[in-house]
Amino acid sequence: MLKLANKVAVITGGGSGIGQAISELFAAEGARVHILDLNAAVAQHVVDGIVARGGTAQVHACNVSDQEEVVSAVESIGRVDILVNNAGVAHVGNLEKCTESDFERIFNVNVKGAYNALYAVVPVMKSNGGGAILNLASIAAVVGIADRFAYSMSKGAIYAMSMSIARDYMKDNIRSNSISPARVHTPFVDGFIAKNYPGQESEMFEKLSKSQPIGRMARPEEIAKLALFLCSDDAAFITGNDYPIDGGFIKLNN
Template sequence: MSKLKNKVAIVTGGGSGIGRAIAELFANEGAEVHILDLNAEVGQTVVDEIVARGGQAKVHACNVGVQEEVVAIVSAIGHVDILVNNAGIAHVGNLENCAATDFERVFNVNVKGAYNALYAVIPAMKKQGAGAILNLASIAAVVGIADRFAYSMSKGAIYAMSMSVARDYMKDNIRCNSISPARVHTPFVDGFIAKNYPGQEAEMFEKLSQSQPIGRMAKPAEIAKLALFLCSEDAAFITGNDYPIDGGFIKLNN
């Protein structure tokens, strides 16, 4: 398995959930993976497992919302072939339940964090004349999701930034795409259910699963496989696209 042999990949938020699955799969496919995560201890656990399997990985403690931190880390890494902007946080609430502090917190991680990583890697990719960028958007970017005002805002921005970067840097042989998952079974989902529905965990998990037309949540590994395709040479002719991976949610949830 060597779709990413000799490639250097950055995965933000690679310590858990979708980011972890992407980091592990990319390493299995031969990439040297650099995880940027606010929680370096969690990220190190992923790195240790990758290295134990013979892969190459390193964790960098990083607040993606602080541009200086991101730029310094990317500069130290040097050559970067792939960037996966995965780091993100959620907020539950409509406009009236979204305080300015909530809005700014989501914006700083989900939007500014992605911008900072793009800002850091584009010069290196231009210099080497190639690069693949993948941004994690969401079905919330194009479909109204109840009580997800700030989160939807952030993922709409991710979608728009992806298209803009794809257009502006096509001449530099830099590809940029986004993917839009529906609900994915990650530790965040389990934590959300446990916090908000104590004693009803199994019932709520089933309810959330059935909200997808396919009848279940996605697995992080399934998202990672699409990420691998879009960041590999198999997708060399693909740029400026968003790919829903949603169990039929957008088209079939009538």
């Protein structure tokens, strides 16, 4: 039996990386997937693949930092059973290397973007009798990671918002959880290494992989499987929790 049969899922940033893996798995499990993504062309490629495999999906060109655009997209969808706040951008640098524009960019996409999606979707879920919300936090929300000042700030906010939503809307049958990945091997990681460590790609990839005690980075589909569980009825008794998926990074890195 499909775990998300007849469910409507909104996934921000679902056109690449972890969001793509979540979109594809949710569609394979029967959800009608709606991807909110700034890069509509890339997201459409994901949708085309989902449809070719017999799934149902649609792209909504949307800048998650613009509340009006997010609200309009959600209104066009109608019913929403699942929200996955995945859209996000990164920044490398400590406080002194984080300019005001850097800080605002991270805040607007990662924090305000999640807020906008929550603001648009929660009333819809209330009117429909409930739903499941999953927010993509990070190990950076709970441990100090070098040169990730703005990014860590944003993921700490995601963690806190997730817990607040769980507390305030439990009575409305809305569950809210977050997951905290360590490093995940996505095209972003490859691009980051190529940009910042030209000629040292292999060595840096190995170094970053081994920063997880398990000895490798996560695969996007592994994150998607945890997301599927937490958004399905199998997790009906789970709310207000954060789930590290980190290869032992938080507790075994000693």
